[in-house]
């Protein structure tokens with residue numbers, strides 16, 4: 001589909017270059033102007049689709065050496081007298097690792113906390129599904145780990161697109177997380193002597209990942225959940241389950257509350273507070289198929305974005321290489337197979353597409369292409385996630401995929417049948433180690449695979465394919481985790497700051513708990529010390545307006561009475577996003593996607609069918625609101641992907657690659673965070689850039705050859 | 706596959722429920738049970754009938770949100786969660802009855818969705834270890850023997866789905882509660898509150914309207930996580946100990 005040899009010439013030389021995307025003769029604007037407003041319709045980087053804005057910067061990280069910043073910030077943050085804390089209130093949206101830990105800790109400190117989630121219990125938040133583990137710089141193995149090394153690995157892994165100060169702090173508090181969780185009774189894996197065990201993960205050379213079998217997220221979340229429920233019993237935290245935040249209340253420029261819908265009764269409730277924390281998770285479900293929980297959504301963040309919170313790096317999506325492939329059009333979600341399988345499994349496809357239907361065991365060695373081992377001889381099957389994912393995609397694009405052929409929309413909008421799977425073969429491992437050894441190592445995963453696919457992976461090679469897994473973009477926050485709306489804080493996957501363009505394994509759990517247990521309680525305190533803020537009347541104009549926005553929207557969904565289900569729109573949006581804004585992106589494709597999304601959105605608002613009423617449990621209505629927001633987010637993701645004409649992390653722009661087809665970053669032009677400001681209902685968004693300054697670490701290109 | 710489905714429909718908590726029969730065609734054996742219901746729901750929505758409400762979130766067998774009585778079995782015929790049950794476990798032409806969890810302490814909200822918040826209140830009563838954030842000792846300060854850690858882990862795997870209650874003729878939540886009491890009670894960290902925990906949780910359990918345990922064992926058979934029945938013995942032992950200490 002794209003020319004693999006096409007290269008983006010050095011953009012910094014100020015010269016012009018041929019358009020490499022569609023082969024037309026159009027000449028690029030000189031680079032000095034590459035980010036200046038272009039005449040309407042002419043901006044190669046999408047300047048016809050957005051307005052350049054003022055640069056922004058994080059003003060909260062204190063000056064001084066990186067290792068002292070957090071201690072300084074904690075000391076400088078104003079204190080709140082314990083007696084005053086109960087007069088201060090905080091709303092927390094989300095009960096995943098970030099939200100539950102923040103709720104428990106703020107409750108413990110004595111603030112009045114209201115905690116919201118859309119599930120029937122805080123214990124079911126999406127964090128529960130995390131399998132692999134959580135990183136911490138404990139150096140229990142004496143293998144050279146340190147805060148600095150964890151910091152360094154995370155920044156490098158993120159392809160130098162995260163904020164250095166935030167990442168350093170994350171590494172710094174990581175060790176405390178393990179202490180906290182162990183004290184709560186989290187049953188981490190242990191060695192015979194009773195001490196904690198570690199393993200290494202995701203290409204890192206030290207053993208710093210703590211785990212609880214394949215259920216680390218579950219065990220950590222249960223720990224945080226129990227701590228939260230303890231505060232409920234103590235009377236400091238109130239939980240609102242089956243409640244969905246549908247609007248943010250901003251009064252005099254500050255976040256002062258939310259409008260939530262009670263999902264059982266349909267009641268539209270107003271909740272006011274001195275500060276609001278969004279810990280509402282990532283937005284990977286914009287792709288419809290992902291490893292995220294079914295209900296994961298962008299609504300909380302998107303509603304805040306529309307009220308003034310900047311959305312940073314929305315196009316950064318992490319694709320995980322080892323998921324169970326789609327089996328048909330009925331598929332509702334994808335299941336991750338732990339990355340650890342790549343330690344022993346060999347990945348291959350048949351050389352001849354005609355072999356796709358054959359029993360893989362009948363395909364002789366010489367007819368197989370172990371493509372990762374061939375292209376990346378030194379890393380082989382263990383190349384990083386983004387590289388392994390792209391390589392699998394190219395094999396399938398070339399018709400060498402295996403497994404059932406599934407329907408897809410191609411670049412021209414036509415439907416086609418493609419096999420989306422590659423083999424992950426354990427035959428060699430089984431003959432080398434013996435079946436019992438393989439079973440001991442990967443038994444759970446093999447069982448899970450068999451349950452889902454009905455195939456026995458001890459006998460037939462597994463089939464895997466990349467899937468959307470995590471979103472590195474999110475609401476822009478400063479060092480205090482405060483968004484561009486004062487009083488609105490954002491934690492966990494919902495913010496953007498710590499993972500750059502690619503997230504290393506086992507670091508999302510670490511970030512969620514770092515934010516909730518250790519960072520927010522210190523930074524929000526500085527904000528709350530200025531409170532309690534003037535009481536907001538429930539009939540004040542801003543509250544009334546926010547309520548009206550919610551009720552009007554609900555009434556609109558229920559009154560359209562069109563012909564298409566919400567899910568059908570979601571699936572179509574997902575197919576567009578995956579095709580054009582997934583693993584590989586091009587200018588032409590992204591522009592096409594924006595057009596398709598706009599059409600789809602217009603159709604949604606005139607033709608969606610949502611049955612039933614508001615005053616009942618109405619799952620179609622819930623989904624309608626989420627999909628409406630995904631339809632807006634999807635466009636912003638494409639605009640962001642379009643303007644970032646470099647490849648970094650999981651974000652691969654076909655126009656920016658090295659001679660041998662690897663991702664080519666452009667630090668000279670794109671070493672910044674793209675923070676987008678909402679441009680109004682039919683307006684273009686405004687791009688604010690935050691330059692990324694690396695003082696402690698030097699930027700380098702990645703290479704895995 | 707073509708199937709006949711008898712499904713419990715109930716408009717709201719106060720409304721009277723009824724069984725309604727639906728037909729689905731072209732069901733692939735690779736679909737999960739919930740994907741099969743998704744297909745039915747699309748069909749209903751297209752035909753102008755409100756889709757059937759049922760709970761799910763992770764669809765990976767770990768969040769505990771899903772849960773249906775399928776032809777009389779909690780989570781259906783396999784030892785797994787409803788979301789991980791696949792249609793290849795059924796045969797073409799089969800009639801399947803789908804109902805919500807039945808227990809007084811789990812009132813129906815709508816169709817197949819029930820209210821399990823009683824479980825959260827049982828945890829609030831003592832299913833935690835009291836440790837303030839930042840006050841924790843260094844993790845290696847208290848070693849945990851591997852056997853104890855393993856037993857705690859096994860119990861900690863409970864996903865709070867409620868199948869044990871639904872399967873129990875007395876609608877008892879002893880397996881759920883035993884799992885938590887065992888998880889925390891096996892660990893040195895859980896000792897200080899060990900005996901008050903069990904007393905408080907049991908009294909909350911009874912107050913919520915769950916029934917008493919008569920050792921039927923249906924809970925453990927239905928449990929998708931294989932929580933062993935002996936966590937109930939652990940609970941009973943701790944409870945006896947606590948009460949005798951009090952007396």
Ligand SMILES: Cc1cc2nc3c(=O)[nH]c(=O)nc-3n(C[C@H](O)[C@H](O)[C@H](O)COP(=O)(O)OP(=O)(O)OC[C@H]3O[C@@H](n4cnc5c(N)ncnc54)[C@H](O)[C@@H]3O)c2cc1C
Pocket residue numbers: 093094095096097098099116117118119122124125126127128129130131132133134216217243244245246279280281282291292293296297299300336469470491492493494505506507508509510512
């Ligand atoms: C299959 C899988 C495996 C993973 N494995 C690992 C791993 O091994 N290691 C690792 O570090 N990371 C892993 N991750 C990533 C990690 O699990 C997540 O990034 C992390 O748990 C996100 O936590 P969170 O607290 O930010 O949000 P979540 O856990 O997603 O919680 C979001 C919360 O917000 C609530 N919510 C959302 N919107 C609203 C709204 N509008 N109103 C009310 N409530 C709302 C939800 O109810 C929920 O409580 C994995 C992810 C997946 C999918």
Ligand code: SF4
Pocket residue numbers: 862863864865866867868869870880881884924927928929930931932
């Ligand atoms: S004990 Fe088993 S059946 Fe009962 S709630 Fe826990 S996981 Fe579900």
Ligand code: FES
Pocket residue numbers: 760761762763764765766767768769770771772786787788789
């Ligand atoms: S949906 Fe999470 S366990 Fe079934």
